[in-house]
Amino acid sequence: MVRMMTQEQCPHRNNVQSTEKPQLYKVGIYGWRKRCLYFFVLLLMILIVVNLALTIWILKVMNFTIDGMGHLRITERGLKLEGDSEFLQPLYAKEIQSRPGSPLFLQSSKNVSINILNEKKQLVSQLVAGSHGVHARGKMLEVKSSAGKLLFSADDHEVVVGAERLRVMGAEGAVFSNSVETPHVRAEPFKELRLESPTRSLYMEAPKGVKIEADAGDFQATCRSDLRLESKDGEITLDARKIKLLRLPEGKAPSPSGTRQTVFEVCVCPNGKLFLSQAGTGSTCQISSNLCL
Known part of the structure; x- marks a missing residue:
C-alpha cells in the first residue's frame, strides 16, 4: 500500500525551493547584432531618400507631365513634338506635319x-x-502648280514641259543630241536667236512649211559648205526691195578701151551656178561660159 504524504509532512522540500532565486531570460537582439541592424536600417533609409530625390530630379529634368514627356505631347490627333528631336531608330508614322504657319525641317548628316x-x-x-x-x-515624275496645272512631266517615253515659256539660261544655250519638235521657237525681246550646228548639218522640216521671221532685225544663214534651198512641188520666192548677190565671179567681155563697165547681167549655168558677165548689146554669157566649170 502506498501512503500519500501531505506538504506539511515534508518540511525539508519547502526549505529547498525557498532558498533558490528566480531566473530571468532576456528576449531580443543585443550587442553588436543590434548595432549592425540599426546601421542597415539607416543605410536603407538613406538609399530610399536618395532614390526618391533622383526620381524627382529626373521627372523635373525630363519634364514629365500628364500630357507627355519633354518635347513630346500626347494630343487627341496624335503625338506632338516641339523643338529639335532626334530619332536613333526607324520612325513609323502615317502622317508627319508641322505646326500651322511653321515649316517642316528635316536634317541629316x-x-x-x-x-x-x-x-x-x-x-x-x-x-x-x-x-x-x-x-x-x-x-x-510630275511637277504641278498651285492651281493644278502641269508644269513638268517625265517618264520612260517622253518629257513634257507644260509651262508657257521654257527658258535656258546657260551661256552655251541648249544642246539636243536628237531631233526637236516644237511649234514655235522665239528669242527673248532684244536678243538674237541662233540655231547652230558646229560640226553637222542643220535640218528644219515641217509638213506645212517652215516660217522664219525677223520683225526688228536681220536674218542670216551661214554655212561652211553649201547652202541649199529646195522646193519640190512649189517655188522659191525672193520678195525684197533689194536683192544682193555678193562675191559672184565676174566674166570678162571685150569693151571699148578707156571705159569702165558698170552694168552686168546675171548668168545661170546648167549646173545651177551664177556668175556676172559684162552687159553688152547682146547676151555675153556665152563668152564667159568657162566659169560654169
Missing part, C-alpha cells in the same frame, strides 16, 4: 531618303537628298 514600297515590300519610288545631289527614282 548623311542623307534623307524617302522610299515607297508596295504590298510585297518592293521599292516602287525613291527620293534621296544627299551631299552629291538629289536623286529621284520612279515610273513617272
